[in-house]
Amino acid sequence: MLLPLPDAHVQYFPNAIASAHADNYFETLKAQLPWRQDVIKLFGKSVKIPRLQSWHGDPQCQYTYSHLTMQPNPWTHELTDIKTLCESLSGSRFNSVLANWYRDGQDSMSFHADDEAELGANPVIASVTFGQARPFVFKHKVTRATYRYTLNHGSVLVMAGETQRHYVHGIAKTAKPIGGRINLTFRQLIL
Numbered sequence: 338m339l340l341p342l343p344d345a346h347v348q349y350f351p352n353a354i355a356s357a358h359a360d361n362y363f364e365t366l367k368a369q370l371p372w373r374q375d376v377i378k379l380f381g382k383s384v385k386i387p388r389l390q391s392w393h394g395d396p397q398c399q400y401t402y403s404h405l406t407m408q409p410n411p412w413t414h415e416l417t418d419i420k421t422l423c424e425s426l427s428g429s430r431f432n433s434v435l436a437n438w439y440r441d442g443q444d445s446m447s448f449h450a451d452d453e454a455e456l457g458a459n460p461v462i463a464s465v466t467f468g469q470a471r472p473f474v475f476k477h478k479v480t481r482a483t484y485r486y487t488l489n490h491g492s493v494l495v496m497a498g499e500t501q502r503h504y505v506h507g508i509a510k511t512a513k514p515i516g517g518r519i520n521l522t523f524r525q526l527i528l
């Protein structure tokens with residue numbers, strides 16, 4: 338379904354991956370990806386980012402994210418399968434993926450746009466969620482209007498068109514005792 342976001346083009350596929358398959362992917366990705374606790378410099382201080390990450394892609398896909406340059410880990414069997422699904426849902430190709438593991442409600446991602454130069458002008462980004470359903474918030478850069486969508490276990494969200502130009506997005510912290518969530522964002526770097 339197309340989400341009713343002005344100035345954006347976002348499609349949501351709530352049940353793109355059947356629940357039993359999604360359970361398997363969640364456990365396999367959690368166990369097999371080389372998760373890292375990355376640190377960023379913020380006003381001269383080193384701060385742990387509030388989640389674990391793993392960057393994968395074609396060998397030439399170095400990526401700079403929040404001032405971090407990451408070398409790609411190789412594609413795994415599971416990541417390649419999920420990439421193929423995202424390519425058929427979106428009609429776009431991807432050469433890289435950022436995996437984020439939100440261990441509990443204290444893990445989060447602050448508002449940002451995926452607007453790095455390497456992604457090009459109107460990037461197509463496919464975002465796949467496993468595990469805990471959490472609210473994904475879009476905030477319009479000019480009107481400040483916010484839109485909240487809960488991303489299901491096994492769902493795919495495709496952000497395209499001018500979405501990154503007009504919106505920031507993020508995952509808020511919560512004090513509720515919640516389970517872990519893994520999100521994969523497939524991207525096409527222009528090299």
Ligand SMILES: O=C(O)CCC(=O)C(=O)O
Binds near residue numbers: 435446451464
């Ligand atoms: O975890 C999510 O749903 C969002 C991840 C994200 O925005 C990103 O990796 O750039």
Ligand SMILES: [Mn+2]
Binds near residue numbers: 449450451506522
């Ligand atoms: Mn993002």
